[in-house]
Amino acid sequence: MLKFNTINILTLILVVFFQLISVSIWFYGCLFLVWLTITSIGSLHIRWNYHVNSLNSNYEVAQNEVSITFDDGPHAEFTPKVLELLKVYNVKATFFCIGKHIESNPELFRRIISEGHTVGNHTFNHKNNFGFIKTKEVVRELETTNEIIEKVSGLKAKIFRPPFGVTNPRIKKGINTVGLQSIGWSIRSFDTTSKSKNTIVKSIEKKLQKGDIVLLHDTSDKSVEILEQLLLFLKQNKLESVTIDSLFNIKAYA
Ligand SMILES: [Zn+2]
Structure with a gap:
């Protein structure tokens, strides 16, 4: 690349x-x-690894495993629905959480961890202009979120997903300064766009193979419905969702 x-x-x-x-x-x-x-x-395009080396898929994985990931939570209404579904299907996922949302939902954040899922850093504010802010501000966004994660859960997060999958030399410097591993995806669901649920589900199912990382958001009923379809598809195709750290055999926490 x-x-x-x-x-x-x-x-x-x-x-x-x-x-x-x-x-x-x-x-x-x-x-x-x-x-x-x-x-x-x-x-x-995070998958290009143009500025930052992100983990975007692991097609070498021995088992029939994929990783479902959720960005932008925890959300008081939708994250519990996602957790219930994951429990019903007895699979694990990874949640890249926004610092200010962790502050507002500390109990929910702890519940994600206690149910066996992995959590990662997704900046404090998830600014729309994240690709244009200075290195100092990038570092602050990442450090503040790691501090909140540690305060709420006692864990030192090591994995990070850049908002919108945007990277540049300043974001690279921020990631290196805070000592994080960037995690991308191989299948972007576009579940926050106006695309219909069925179109999204079909598009994911067409591409999905073992080792893939799927990007979803625990922020709407549509995403919850997509997740339900996806979990059924995984079960029918003997695929299992595991956490990112398990898919790559890495440590999610220091
Ligand atoms: Zn996001």
Whole structure:
């Protein structure tokens, strides 16, 4: 896959080459546009590992396992519904929680952990402009959330999911400063969009194979209904959802 540093080096080599052969200014303009396009796409697609090496899937996994992940909770109304379903199907999942939501729902956060699921950091505020904030602010978003997780549960979180899957050099620095492992996904459900439940379920089922990480949100009834269909599909296809740490055999907590 393309990497930010590789693209920068290639671009620099081409700039030097253009100077040697004295090309018109348009060549530089085109080169900049190509660099900008690749960098924009790489920053928005976590699976590219363009800026940050994220764990996005584990197709080497020995068992018939996948990982269902939930972002943006805990949510007082929907997280309990998700937990009930996971209990009925006796499977485990990973919840990437927003710091301010953990502060508002500490009991629910502890319940997620006590029922055998894994929790991770998903920033404190989940700012819409997360891709544009300074390194210092990225670090603050990550550190504050880790502090709340520790205060509420006693756990030191090691895994992090970038909001919207956005990465850039500042987010990379923030992740490294706080000492977190970025977790991406291989199947994005788009459960927060206006797509219908059936369209989403069909799209997931078409792609799903062992080792996949599925991105859902514990923030709406639609997501809960999608989860129910998905859990039934997993059972029928002898697949099991396990936590991220189990899928990759890593530690979720320090
Ligand atoms: Zn999110």
